[in-house]
Amino acid sequence: MQNELNFVGRCLYDLNDYTAEEIYAILEASKVMKEINKRDYKKLPTLKGKTICTLFFENSTRTLMSFELAADRLSADIVRFASNGSSLAKGESLQDTVYTINAMGIDLYVIRHNLPGSPQLVHKHTGKPVLNAGDGHHAHPTQALLDIFSIWEKLGSLDGLKITLVGDIAHSRVVRSNLIGMKKLGAEVTVCGPKTLMPSQMSEVYGCKVEYDLKTALKDADVVMGLRMQLERQSEGLFPSLEEYSKLFTLSKETMKYAKKDALVLHPGPMNRGIEILPEIADSSRSVILEQVTNGVAVRMALLFLMLGGRM
Amino acid sequence: MLVKNGLVYQGDKFEKLDVLIKGTKIERVAPSIDETEATKIIDAEGKHVFPGFVDLHTHLRDPGQTHKEDIISGTKAAAKGGYTTICAMPNTDPIVDNIATVEYIKRKAKDVGYCKVSVIGALTKKSEGKELTEVASMLEGGIVAVSDDGGCVQNTKIKLNAMKYVSNFNIPVIVHAEDYSLSAKGQINAGTMSTKLGLGGIPALAEEIIISRDIMLAENLNCHLHIAHISTAKAIQMVREAKSRGVKVTCEVTPHHLLLTEDACDNYDTNTKVKPPLRTKKDRLACLEGLLDDTIDFIASDHAPHSDFEKEKEFNLAPFGINVLETSFASLYTGLVMENKIELTKLIEKLSTSPAKFLKINSGLIKEGCLADITVVDLEGDIHFSAETMVSKSNNTPFINQTFKGRVDTTICDGVVTWGAGTKS
Numbered sequence: 198m199q200n201e202l203n204f205v206g207r208c209l210y211d212l213n214d215y216t217a218e219e220i221y222a223i224l225e226a227s228k229v230m231k232e233i234n235k236r237d238y239k240k241l242p243t244l245k246g247k248t249i250c251t252l253f254f255e256n257s258t259r260t261l262m263s264f265e266l267a268a269d270r271l272s273a274d275i276v277r278f279a280s281n282g283s284s285l286a287k288g289e290s291l292q293d294t295v296y297t298i299n300a301m302g303i304d305l306y307v308i309r310h311n312l313p314g315s316p317q318l319v320h321k322h323t324g325k326p327v328l329n330a331g332d333g334h335h336a337h338p339t340q341a342l343l344d345i346f347s348i349w350e351k352l353g354s355l356d357g358l359k360i361t362l363v364g365d366i367a368h369s370r371v372v373r374s375n376l377i378g379m380k381k382l383g384a385e386v387t388v389c390g391p392k393t394l395m396p397s398q399m400s401e402v403y404g405c406k407v408e409y410d411l412k413t414a415l416k417d418a419d420v421v422m423g424l425r426m427q428l429e430r431q432s433e434g435l436f437p438s439l440e441e442y443s444k445l446f447t448l449s450k451e452t453m454k455y456a457k458k459d460a461l462v463l464h465p466g467p468m469n470r471g472i473e474i475l476p477e478i479a480d481s482s483r484s485v486i487l488e489q490v491t492n493g494v495a496v497r498m499a500l501l502f503l504m505l506g507g508r509m
Numbered sequence: 510m511l512v513k514n515g516l517v518y519q520g521d522k523f524e525k526l527d528v529l530i531k532g533t534k535i536e537r538v539a540p541s542i543d544e545t546e547a548t549k550i551i552d553a554e555g556k557h558v559f560p561g562f563v564d565l566h567t568h569l570r571d572p573g574q575t576h577k578e579d580i581i582s583g584t585k586a587a588a589k590g591g592y593t594t595i596c597a598m599p600n601t602d603p604i605v606d607n608i609a610t611v612e613y614i615k616r617k618a619k620d621v622g623y624c625k626v627s628v629i630g631a632l633t634k635k636s637e638g639k640e641l642t643e644v645a646s647m648l649e650g651g652i653v654a655v656s657d658d659g660g661c662v663q664n665t666k667i668k669l670n671a672m673k674y675v676s677n678f679n680i681p682v683i684v685h686a687e688d689y690s691l692s693a694k695g696q697i698n699a700g701t702m703s704t705k706l707g708l709g710g711i712p713a714l715a716e717e718i719i720i721s722r723d724i725m726l727a728e729n730l731n732c733h734l735h736i737a738h739i740s741t742a743k744a745i746q747m748v749r750e751a752k753s754r755g756v757k758v759t760c761e762v763t764p765h766h767l768l769l770t771e772d773a774c775d776n777y778d779t780n781t782k783v784k785p786p787l788r789t790k791k792d793r794l795a796c797l798e799g800l801l802d803d804t805i806d807f808i809a810s811d812h813a814p815h816s817d818f819e820k821e822k823e824f825n826l827a828p829f830g831i832n833v834l835e836t837s838f839a840s841l842y843t844g845l846v847m848e849n850k851i852e853l854t855k856l857i858e859k860l861s862t863s864p865a866k867f868l869k870i871n872s873g874l875i876k877e878g879c880l881a882d883i884t885v886v887d888l889e890g891d892i893h894f895s896a897e898t899m900v901s902k903s904n905n906t907p908f909i910n911q912t913f914k915g916r917v918d919t920t921i922c923d924g925v926v927t928w929g930a931g932t933k934s
Contacts, residue, residue, distance in 0.1 A: 292821050312823040313707040314777030333825075335707030370707060396704040
């Protein structure tokens with residue numbers, strides 16, 4: 198463990214608040230956690246007595262499960278707040294909701310919210326460390342960290358790697374957080390998708406390349422990440438049909454030929470097989486899609502551990 | 510009343526003069542007026558004496574939203590900011606689309622206000638952009654312009670008819686330019702900051718398309734169009750070109766669009782959430798350039814108070830609007846005059862002389878025969894804005910907890926002190 202780095206009491210809104218050195222420390226800690234998860238007895242007493250609250254204002258299955266499992270394995274107590282049927286439905290503000298919950302004695306919050314900036318608001322009103330589990334289209338730092346971990350574990354350093362992210366860039370918090378993290382670790386990142394799903398000034402904000410042609414974007418890529426394409430974007434007039442989308446942007450044997458021969462394939466899930474990615478790629482040996490899910494638990498354990506001051 | 514020894518605004522310069530006030534008017538402006546001529550002396554030694562500021566764009570929130578502001582608190586905030594006349598925008602609850610509501614505001618302001626209040630009536634009933642309002646009746650009540658501010662008539666045919674109808678009454682139509690189909694779901698300017706923060710963007714185009722349309726309507730109908738809170742470089746260029754070919758178009762800019770950019774929205778500070786949104790540096794500089802070359806006629810506050818509990822929310826859920834009246838002069842003086850971006854005389858012209866001329870009121874100058882609307886300012890004086898010091902009912906300014914130079918010491922409206930020594934309470 199790198200003792201000089203301090204994570205205790207800090208929030209994780211996005212990766213821009215963390216240095217490359219700190220990100221590597223999180224990856225190292227995640228590696229240890231991953232080892233623990235392979236044991237028969239997958240439990241550490243390290244966060245015994247700490248209480249973690251998961252505030253989920255947006256539907257989520259895998260992220261919530263992953264966080265709760267991570268907290269469980271570190272022996273922390275978990276309380277779950279889900280917005281359905283809660284006081285929010287009765288018109289209580291986020292501010293009053295967290296005041297109330299905080300009065301019960303919480304040590305750390307994990308929040309998922311459809312509106313960006315909500316994690317900052319929770320911290321402002323509780324003063325407790327807040328871990329962002331996805332806020333609107335803004336950020337999803339734990340997803341980015343598990344993606345980065347998955348690449349780092351397979352390929353070592355990210356420095357100089359060519360990474361291509363393909364799909365609905367505009368509505369993706371996964372892309373935004375990954376761009377910040379991957380750039381910090383020295384990767385060359387290209388984003389690719391239809392023009393209508395590309396936010397303005399991507400290259401100015403993130404220092405990435407922007408391509409609208411998949412084959413050009415995939416050229417010599419070491420890592421390729423597909424993104425979930427949502428049908429609702431069609432009714433918003435952003436693209437004509439899933440079929441045409443797939444024709445232009447699907448990751449297939451054919452299109453992956455342009456990437457490096459053993460290029461890793463990632464996807465944050467849930468996948469639309471046949472739309473943004475074909476089974477021939479999703480299930481191929483180069484795919485680390487399931488491994489990402491395994492790594493997610495380890496990365497979240499590492500973060501909870503570091504932020505709550507656990508000792509190895 | 511005698512304002513003694515101040516540096517008095519005389520158009521393009523300041524002169525050390527005394528100002529003698531008799532009743533509601535300025536009786537004499539001269540180098541040395543004997544103190545025996547007045548019963549009350551205001552010592553302005555070392556201070557500047559400006560004509561009272563005039564605001565074409567204030568949301569007083571009264572009637573109907575008086576938890577945010579009311580006519581008493583809003584006019585008091587105005588007096589504190591050096592204003593002597595403000596114009597109330599009609600998007601209250603109910604909307605000011607009838608003579609009764611116009612008269613309510615006028616009467617209450619006269620009875621309990623700290624400055625003069627002119628009323629702007631709605632352009633369409635309930636500002637729904639469907640049916641025309643009774644402009645002639647509201648004129649009897651004393652409206653000075655019409656606007657659906659806060660909203661924007663989307664249907665071009667209705668806008669054409671409304672402008673045509675109003676052009677008969679010789680008052681301007683004020684447009685809040687926003688194409689809803691382009692601004693929908695938008696929270697801040699569409700650009701680097703919206704991309705970075707994952708917030709919906711309001712593109713410059715949403716403003717420019719309506720301004721382009723309305724300039725064409727004004728030109729076609731020979732009607733006076735006034736553009737509220739202009740904020741983009743292209744929109745200002747369109748106004749510049751329209752003016753040069755003789756279209757009756759005027760426009761205003763807010764202090765925040767002159768001082769801030771979208772960068773202020775980082776960290777999701779909901780006090781920076783406003784329509785039109787804070788734009789890019791290029792746009793901000795274009796606003797300044799437009800003000801200096803008179804493409805932009807004057808500065809208007811767009812004072813839009815909101816309570817803490819309304820602003821203390823997720824960014825998407827917080828209402829649009831910035832609290833401005835108390836901060837405008839000090840923030841503009843500190844941010845622009847002290848940084849040598851604009852001459853002090855020019856700033857006063859844009860805060861007072863020019864909007865007074867627009868309203869055709871006998872104010873905006875300090876000379877014999879003008880109304881005694883006067884603001885005495887200590888340019889060296891500090892002013893700090895905090896929840897404790899603000900007299901507005903709300904505190905929603907991005908300048909909260911900051912200190913500026915240029916403190917208003919005394920405001921005199923129609924010969925009566927409304928702020929500072931001797932203020933009525």
